[in-house]
Amino acid sequence: MPRPPGKTVVVSIFLLALFYLTALFAPFVAPYDYTEQNRAFPHCPPSSVRINQPTRWGESLLYTHPLKLADPMTRRYEEDSGVRIPIRLLYDGHLFTTAADAPRFFLLGTDDLGRDLFSRIVYGGRISLSIGIVGVLISFSIGTVLGSIAGYSGGWVDNLMMRLVEVIMSLPSFYFLLALASIIPPNLAPGTTFLLIVVIMSFIRWAGFARIIRGMVASLREREYVAAARALGAPRWLVLARHVIPGTFSYSITSATLSIPSFILGESALSVLGLGIQEPGASWGNLLATARNVQYLVNYPWILTPGLFIFLTIISFNFLGDYLLERFNPRSVVR
Amino acid sequence: MLAYLVRRLLQMIPLLIGITLLSFLVINLAPGDFFSQLRMNPAVSPDLIRELERQFGYGDPLLLRYLKWLWRVVHLDLGMSLAYRVNVADLIAMRAGNTVILALASMLVTWTLAIPMGILVALRPNSALDRTLSFAAFFWMSLPSFFFAFLLMYLALRTGWFPIGGTVSVTYDSLGIWGKIGDRVQHLVLPMIVLGTGGLATLMRLMRANILDLKEADFVRTARAKGLPERSVFGKHILRNALNPFVTLAGAELGDLLGGAALVEAVMNLQGLGTMMLDAVRALDTYLVIGSVLIGSLLLLVGNLLADVALTVVDPRIDFTRLESKS
Numbered sequence: 001m002p003r004p005p006g007k008t009v010v011v012s013i014f015l016l017a018l019f020y021l022t023a024l025f026a027p028f029v030a031p032y033d034y035t036e037q038n039r040a041f042p043h044c045p046p047s048s049v050r051i052n053q054p055t056r057w058g059e060s061l062l063y064t065h066p067l068k069l070a071d072p073m074t075r076r077y078e079e080d081s082g083v084r085i086p087i088r089l090l091y092d093g094h095l096f097t098t099a100a101d102a103p104r105f106f107l108l109g110t111d112d113l114g115r116d117l118f119s120r121i122v123y124g125g126r127i128s129l130s131i132g133i134v135g136v137l138i139s140f141s142i143g144t145v146l147g148s149i150a151g152y153s154g155g156w157v158d159n160l161m162m163r164l165v166e167v168i169m170s171l172p173s174f175y176f177l178l179a180l181a182s183i184i185p186p187n188l189a190p191g192t193t194f195l196l197i198v199v200i201m202s203f204i205r206w207a208g209f210a211r212i213i214r215g216m217v218a219s220l221r222e223r224e225y226v227a228a229a230r231a232l233g234a235p236r237w238l239v240l241a242r243h244v245i246p247g248t249f250s251y252s253i254t255s256a257t258l259s260i261p262s263f264i265l266g267e268s269a270l271s272v273l274g275l276g277i278q279e280p281g282a283s284w285g286n287l288l289a290t291a292r293n294v295q296y297l298v299n300y301p302w303i304l305t306p307g308l309f310i311f312l313t314i315i316s317f318n319f320l321g322d323y324l325l326e327r328f329n330p331r332s333v334v335r
Numbered sequence: 336m337l338a339y340l341v342r343r344l345l346q347m348i349p350l351l352i353g354i355t356l357l358s359f360l361v362i363n364l365a366p367g368d369f370f371s372q373l374r375m376n377p378a379v380s381p382d383l384i385r386e387l388e389r390q391f392g393y394g395d396p397l398l399l400r401y402l403k404w405l406w407r408v409v410h411l412d413l414g415m416s417l418a419y420r421v422n423v424a425d426l427i428a429m430r431a432g433n434t435v436i437l438a439l440a441s442m443l444v445t446w447t448l449a450i451p452m453g454i455l456v457a458l459r460p461n462s463a464l465d466r467t468l469s470f471a472a473f474f475w476m477s478l479p480s481f482f483f484a485f486l487l488m489y490l491a492l493r494t495g496w497f498p499i500g501g502t503v504s505v506t507y508d509s510l511g512i513w514g515k516i517g518d519r520v521q522h523l524v525l526p527m528i529v530l531g532t533g534g535l536a537t538l539m540r541l542m543r544a545n546i547l548d549l550k551e552a553d554f555v556r557t558a559r560a561k562g563l564p565e566r567s568v569f570g571k572h573i574l575r576n577a578l579n580p581f582v583t584l585a586g587a588e589l590g591d592l593l594g595g596a597a598l599v600e601a602v603m604n605l606q607g608l609g610t611m612m613l614d615a616v617r618a619l620d621t622y623l624v625i626g627s628v629l630i631g632s633l634l635l636l637v638g639n640l641l642a643d644v645a646l647t648v649v650d651p652r653i654d655f656t657r658l659e660s661k662s
Contacts, residue, residue, distance in 0.1 A: 174594030307482035315477035
């Protein structure tokens with residue numbers, strides 16, 4: 001009997017579902033547009049959220065006090081506790097927001113241009129969260145096709161492909177990733193940059209995967225049911241597609257889940273270094289890029305929150321992958 | 336042994352050619368080249384640019400340029416950096432030391448923590464300690480290194496316990512020999528923690544799994560049956576065998592660490608191969624980029640080879656013929 005998923009796995013699935021839904025419905029969840037600049041509020045700290053008590057009918061449940069830039073040199077803000085700004089829930093097509101003419105409310109503070117960090121994180125999730133899925137789909141498709149062709153045919157095809165795989169696997173991957181990232185022109189649309197980054201990372205990652213699939217296919221090929229299918233006169237592609245490749249799926253699914261984090265990390269790392277997604281586009285990595293400025297880091301620590309989202313996503317995928325590993329390949333894990 | 340080493344070293348040559356050719360093609364796919372920026376600069380005359388292009392062989396077709404580069408490499412000349420106008424080899428030699436020190440120090444951190452921790456949890460599987468440490472392992476494994484670096488830098492800036500950025504202080508030259516070493520160590524602590532804890536979780540889990548597997552092995556039961564004290568059963572039979580895979584891993588570890596070090600260097604602003612590579616990529620300094628890629632892959636391949644050789648020393652059952660049939 002497989003072990004039922006533990007608490008950590010359930011929490012992980014819940015968190016991932018929450019993050020992906022948030023990214024999907026970003027315009028609804030984010031209170032403001034992610035490019036909206038509030039030049040009067042550079043590096044504004046997170047606003048306080050207060051509960052209206054007792055709530056009277058017709059008043060909003062939550063409110064905040066407006067912040068005022070008290071000292072532009074040190075970017076010190078002061079709260080004007082005399083004024084209440086209502087935070088409206090399910091208002092104007094947003095989950096929560098303030099009225100269009102009211103002062104802004106910054107749940108997680110703002111960046112150097114006064115853009116709402118929370119809205120940028122919500123929109124940035126669209127890139128950071130989909131890069132893992134798209135990257136895994138591309139690299140695993142290439143890996144499965146090439147790996148199974150190599151494993152099934154053997155001979156010089158196999159030899160040639162495995163030499164290529166060896167070259168790619170011996171590359172110092174991060175250095176090569178940097179070199180590859182240099183071919184992305186800086187003035188592309190964020191969507192195109194995103195695609196290029198995925199393709200580049202998939203190009204590096206498919207190799208290791210193809211090698212394992214090749215090994216599995218080479219052993220599956222000798223099984224009796226495959227020999228039977230061949231003897232019955234099934235064409236080569238049918239034998240591969242119907243009988244051999246499905247045998248690798250339990251490995252692929254597990255390994256795909258465990259590979260998603262490396263794609264997310266790859267994009268974030270490039271973006272942190274300024275080589276990935278470019279402004280004004282947002283990804284969790286490029287939101288963190290401003291933290292490389294030591295002055296910003298020490299004075300405005302809330303700019304680090306995107307990193308927390310990266311961390312939570314990755315730990316969730318790791319817990320989920322570990323569970324799948326135990327479930328599908330019980331022999332590889334020791335009690 | 337010698338024949339084996341020679342064969343392994345010869346196998347590296349086509350691999351390195353493949354790697355550098357790939358990198359060379361990639362960097363030349365980039366829009367524009369190093370001279371694009373110079374052309375925008377009205378203070379630089381077109382004649383000078385043409386002269387520079389000729390000097391660096393930019394007039395030749397791509398493949399010919401690569402072959403010329405390769406020919407020079409065979410003569411132990413990595414060419415000139417376009418941006419610095421210095422020998423690439425000198426530049427790399429200047430920076431590689433810092434990166435290698437960082438990678439080795441991190442490896443030391445990882446191993447001295449991972450092995451005892453793995454043993455500790457394997458002694459009492461599924462105890463509270465095991466579960467706590469396993470959870471903590473997942474935690475560290477999932478913490479992105481650049482994020483961890485930012486957190487530590489924030490902490491260091493707030494408390495002033497450790498210096499930020501660079502590998503030495505401004506006053507480095509005026510320090511005595513011990514002061515110099517102390518200064519370097521102080522600058523090394525934070526990046527070493529960031530990089531060293533990254534691989535910690537994986538190794539700890541591996542150690543735990545190895546020991547648990549071996550605890551039930553036949554030869555361990557035999558050792559117990561013939562009345563060996565538990566201490567020598569554990570030390571001589573279980574531990575000795577559980578450590579073997581780590582020797583092989585060390586080679587692969589080194590590769591990961593060199594890549595990881597590049598990222599940590601860039602984020603924490605240390606002078607190493609990583610930061611140099613980043614600048615070179617940004618400036619499209621072709622020869623510096625492939626020079627670094629070449630040295631990086633060479634370090635990786637040699638690391639793997641050394642690990643395989645070390646394995647035969649640690650485990651006399653493995654000999655070179657078996658190593659070769661494995662690959």
